[in-house]
Amino acid sequence: MGNENALMGQISVELPSISLKGIPDPWLDWIATNLARGCAAAELTAILVANGFESRLSARVVAELGRRPQADGPAPPPPAPVHSGVQANQARLSDRSVRVLARMERPQLLLLGGFLDPEECAELIALSAAKLARSTVVDPVTGGEDVVAGRSSSGTYFQVAENALVAVLDRRIAEFTGIPQNHGEGVQILHYGLGGEYRPHYDYFPESDPGSAAHLARGGQRVATLIIYLNAVEAGGETLFPNAGDFRAIPQTGQAVYFRNCDTGGRPDPASLHGGAPVLAGEKWIAVKWLRERPYVG
Numbered sequence: 577m578g579n580e581n582a583l584m585g586q587i588s589v590e591l592p593s594i595s596l597k598g599i600p601d602p603w604l605d606w607i608a609t610n611l612a613r614g615c616a617a618a619e620l621t622a623i624l625v626a627n628g629f630e631s632r633l634s635a636r637v638v639a640e641l642g643r644r645p646q647a648d649g650p651a652p653p654p655p656a657p658v659h660s661g662v663q664a665n666q667a668r669l670s671d672r673s674v675r676v677l678a679r680m681e682r683p684q685l686l687l688l689g690g691f692l693d694p695e696e697c698a699e700l701i702a703l704s705a706a707k708l709a710r711s712t713v714v715d716p717v718t719g720g721e722d723v724v725a726g727r728s729s730s731g732t733y734f735q736v737a738e739n740a741l742v743a744v745l746d747r748r749i750a751e752f753t754g755i756p757q758n759h760g761e762g763v764q765i766l767h768y769g770l771g772g773e774y775r776p777h778y779d780y781f782p783e784s785d786p787g788s789a790a791h792l793a794r795g796g797q798r799v800a801t802l803i804i805y806l807n808a809v810e811a812g813g814e815t816l817f818p819n820a821g822d823f824r825a826i827p828q829t830g831q832a833v834y835f836r837n838c839d840t841g842g843r844p845d846p847a848s849l850h851g852g853a854p855v856l857a858g859e860k861w862i863a864v865k866w867l868r869e870r871p872y873v874g
């Protein structure tokens with residue numbers, strides 16, 4: 577898969593002239609170091625506030641440092657072996673081996689086994705079941721969130737590292753993808769009932785849509801997507817790729833499909849068109865992680 581270091585090297589960032597006044601230098605170093613380690617902006621802001629700094633100033637300074645290229649800071653974590661051109665059939669992570677079950681070039685895609693344990697899947701479902709709300713899509717013109725017939729799931733979000741299990745999951749995703757944790761949007765848990773579907777769509781924001789600008793300003797493109805299956809669907813519910821020979825990933829507990837929405841130059845890749853096929857029997861639970869080009873400002 578793409579080499580994140582190369583990708584990050586190509587991104588040029590405009591530095592807005594926001595003053596960092598009000599936060600002493602040692603704290604600025606501490607924020608920069610922890611952002612480079614992949615800590616969530618919200619977590620760092622909360623620590624600053626707990627140490628007596630004003631909350632709006634803290635959030636602004638953390639966001640500002642998150643936008644700066646970190647040429648002098650510690651290097652980002654190396655990408656997992658499967659993505660660095662080595663055709664390994666498993667990724668050895670610090671707490672498990674993730675098996676590669678299938679791979680594809682366009683879009684760049686890996687089907688994965690053992691990304692989550694069945695117990696972890698069950699806990700994510702239990703934590704989400706009580707707080708589901710109807711899913712929305714981005715309005716191409718306004719950039720707002722609309723309820724549409726083509727996305728009939730309900731879902732909920734967890735902030736990065738919101739609880740112990742989500743913290744483990746976010747770390748595992750960063751380690752596997754080689755994309756720093758602070759580039760991730762909060763993990764979404766989605767539930768589809770019988771007949772529920774998400775018609776084919778792109779996860780990237782089309783540059784020609786006026787509504788995309790506001791989203792692109794908050795961390796750039798959604799360069800990659802990870803969909804983790806939290807249960808085995810009895811029939812239907814596959815993640816399908818109409819521009820890739822109608823490839824279909826079948827939901828099986830703990831397995832995942834990881835794909836790039838953009839090429840290594842950060843350009844949207846139309847081959848990444850995908851959808852969730854209607855559930856024909858049973859129900860479908862998934863965890864979805866959208867990964868941005870730059871640190872995500874939620």
Ligand SMILES: O=C(O)CCC(=O)C(=O)O
Pocket residue numbers: 766774779803813814815816850851852853862864
């Ligand atoms: O339900 C699926 O398998 C696909 C979900 C999806 O594409 C998304 O949430 O962006």
Ligand SMILES: [Fe+2]
Pocket residue numbers: 777778779801850
């Ligand atoms: Fe999607």
